[in-house]
């Protein structure tokens with residue numbers, strides 16, 4: 001279990017904004033159409049005060065009733081059209097946002113799936129989990145709601161200012177200048193909030209990481225009595241998140257009131273000036289009413305912009321985390337194996353910057369042999385399995401299949417020949433059939449049933465819809481043992497040349513595990529099987545046994561040879577036999 005993951009990178013704000021812009025640009029014709037709709041709707045909205053001002057001035061100037069009625073009908077028509085346009089524009093805006101969010105989501109998932117497996121694994125479930133859930137949701141919300149709202153609001157602001165200039169050029173100028181302090185506060189808030197939001201998101205992901213690591217490794221936590229340490233780590237993560245959130249709230253509690261006060265002051269100054277000029281005879285009463293209504297109307301879009309800026313900043317911080325995965329170096333996998341001969345030669349390996357955990361390991365599993373790897377906990381058995389499966393790459397030495405470095409073989413090619421089954425069997429939320437055919441879409445129902453039979457999955461008979469039963473976390477939940485049987489059946493269906501079983505029957509009760517392994521062994525007859533085992537029941541029947549100790553192959557031979565040699569294996573064997581007799 002890895003308790004301290006290697007963080008995935010985070011892109012800069014500029015890269016995040018550029019990536020957002022690219023997503024929007026991909027649907028630019030729709031974007032322009034929506035902008036036009038917004039502009040028309042905003043123009044309709046500001047036409048109301050301007051027309052009303054005209055009517056008031058017209059009444060003062062002695063317009064006829066018909067004249068006034070025509071103007072009033074025009075006002076009603078404008079309001080109705082504006083309402084329809086704004087509804088339709090919003091609908092289009094949200095649809096645009098949904099499409100953009102879908103592009104973002106699928107792009108991110110595709111990128112994560114193309115990353116080196118070791119990198120994804122070591123990033124930890126918390127980091128990846130928050131990126132794929134919270135962070136994507138934040139950006140998607142911006143694209144589908146916040147973004148269209150801010151654009152609409154900006155257009156409204158521009159149109160209101162333009163209308164103010166039309167009503168009276170001096171008032172238009174005062175109105176525009178009066179917005180500068182509010183704009184400066186907005187700018188200051190944006191600059192100060194971004195690092196705080198980034199820190200908040202990082203803290204959130206680390207909290208999630210701490211929780212998921214404790215949950216995933218709960219058995220280790222309990223057996224090593226680590227509950228208090230893990231609990232303290234959880235409290236520390238929660239405390240850190242609390243402090244980060246407080247900083248954000250403190251900033252908001254300064255910026256929001258400051259913004260509202262400056263905005264109110266400018267409205268007051270504007271209306272005061274308009275009144276003053278009216279009293280001095282420099283402005284008509286219609287213009288005063290129009291400017292007062294425009295300044296009241298300005299409150300809506302400006303407040304919306306300010307409210308959404310917070311979401312915009314949080315979303316760009318989230319986008320920076322999503323874009324971060326693009327900064328990870330690609331490992332081009334282009335090697336083409338000739339055959340499936342597997343070899344580990346003088347392999348040395350260590351995790352990240354840590355010390356070597358494998359030293360000069362040389363192992364040549366023979367075609368179709370069943371090689372059981374045993375050894376004490378932490379000796380390096382699973383690490384060998386990961387190297388054979390191409391998840392990690394050796395620091396020195398080579399792991400090859402058909403002469404090509406395993407870590408350089410394209411994954412879709414490698415998975416046809418080498419499959420690793422670990423104790424953590426994942427059940428996909430789909431039918432039992434789909435869970436199996438993902439390994440071989442051409443497999444028939446008979447082959448699937450046969451595979452399930454071979455791994456002892458008798459529970460299938462009890463499922464309401466047999467192979468069509470939907471399984472997974474939100475459907476029919478399979479137990480750990482059932483999930484492992486499903487994973488093993490998937491291997492039989494995939495029919496690869498090399499199978500690496502890393503404690504693959506660990507979740508099945510010891511009585512059944514031996515039986516499942518025996519049937520599995522016959523099902524995998526003719527394949528090279530490397531089985532990593534804590535229990536030695538499978539060792540006796542293996543073709544050869546490799547004993548790993550302190551990252552080295554300490555012994556290699558048949559059961560009889562190793563018992564005869566009276567070394568580590570013989571000791572383990574005697575202890576295991578003894579335990580069994582007790």
Ligand SMILES: Nc1ncnc2c1ncn2[C@@H]1O[C@H](COP(=O)(O)OP(=O)(O)OP(=O)(O)O)[C@@H](O)[C@H]1O
Pocket residue numbers: 001002122351354357375376377378379380381382383384
């Ligand atoms: N992701 C990781 N990051 C850092 N060190 C790791 C990681 N995984 C394993 N190690 C270390 O590498 C060494 C070998 O671990 P490995 O899991 O291969 O041993 P193992 O023989 O399979 O043990 P077990 O039987 O307990 O699973 C151990 O010292 C372990 O702490």
